[in-house]
Amino acid sequence: MSQSPIFLIPEFKDRIWGGTALKDQFEYDIPSETTGECWAISAHPNGPNKVASGPYEGKTLIELWENHRELFGNVEGKAFPLLTKILDANKDLSVQVHPDDIYANENENGELGKTECWYIIDCKENAEMIYGHTARSKTELVTMVNSGDWDGLLRRVAIKPGDFFYVPSGTIHALCEGTLVLETQQSSDTTYRVYDYDRTDQSGNKRELHLNKAIDVTTVPHVDGLVDESTSQKEGITIKTFVQAEYFSVYKWDVDGQAELSQEHPFMLGSVIAGEAALLHEGVSYPLKKGSHFILPAETGDFQIEGTCTIIASHV
Structure with a gap:
């Protein structure tokens, strides 16, 4: 018996760096003027989608994964493996790095690692992103992080609509201001912040950094993710x-x-x-x-x- 397509209702996340592009470009009913993320296809507990219509209407993707594994070819694994998002980087995102499966499993309560990729839907003129670093050894990485030599450490790459970037776990990266991106990733919500431009929230607090874990998981020297288009x-x-x-x-x-x-x-x-x-x-x-x-x-x-x-x- 064949199975019909399953359409999902997006979930939205407010972010310090978000804006209104998800409403302006996709006509989504966003919850705030700083909506940074649309979780479009997610069975992650931090933002599972519900089915929009059909026989499974109202059920979450987590429920389908747990009770109707035949829909997914009986793929093994405790968690639905993928997560699709649309990100509105109205301001710069923090510079971050993600762990691989082994490190995340040991240090983040069995969470998956996070390899991801980005398709640039739209971006402002002369937009760029941070992709990789210049350190040749862990010692040099630690020295540059501790001395705050961000201009020397972080590698900036020019981007334009239609570009695609593969971002394996261990890659230091950040989307920069004026970028709208579709992200395909492992189903993980683990991010280690390396640098956040010394920004403060409404209460005047800086966001937490995770330097020890970040340095643990960063690939040194940087290796570009292979894209074979x-x-x-x-x-x-x-x-x-x-x-x-x-x-x-x-x-x-x-x-x-x-x-x-x-x-x-x-x-x-x-x-x-x-x-x-x-x-x-x-x-x-x-x-x-x-x-x-x-x-x-x-x-x-x-x-x-x-x-x-x-x-x-x-x-x-």
Whole structure:
């Protein structure tokens, strides 16, 4: 028996660096003028999504993972492995680094590590991000952190819309002001802050740094995450492969017309970041608009997308 697509209701997070781009660009009903994150496809306890419609309406993705593992090809693991977010970096994010699975499991109550990647949906002119560092040894890293030589330590990279960055655990990184990003990541909420520009919150307190753990997990010397991009075309669709890596594979589907597709993975995630279309499956038409997020379960089989839209798709 085939399984129909599962659409999810986004969850939103207020952040010191957030803004209104999630409302302005995606027409989401955001909770504040400093909304930094849309958790779009999440079964993480800090922000699980609910199913929007269909037989599982109102259930959380955690409940589906725990009670209907057949939807996910009976993939093993205690936690749903992926998390999709849209981030509005209205101001600079803190400079941070994430642990790998082994370190997180030992030091963060069994949490997964956090390898992630970013697709730049939009950014201001001359935008940049922090990606990597210049230290050649742990000793040099500690010296530069302790002396506050951030300009010397942090590597800045120019970015533009359509760029893709793979950010393995252990990579020092930060999104900078004026950037809107779709993030595909392991399902983890563990972040070690290295530097926060000495910012204070409304009460005048600086946010906590996690320097010991950060130095523990940082890869030294820095290694760029490998992105091996390729493009294929068939009728109605151009598929760009960004990365096929240990924790996830990520693609961009540019649909123009009618595309015939097939779901051959344990499950697939999809996020519409531009345009409008319909997903046709077994005689039912599901509207796809900018800001829709969905899961194609294990037994989806063949489906069509009709219209003009851009989707970021991923699978384990």
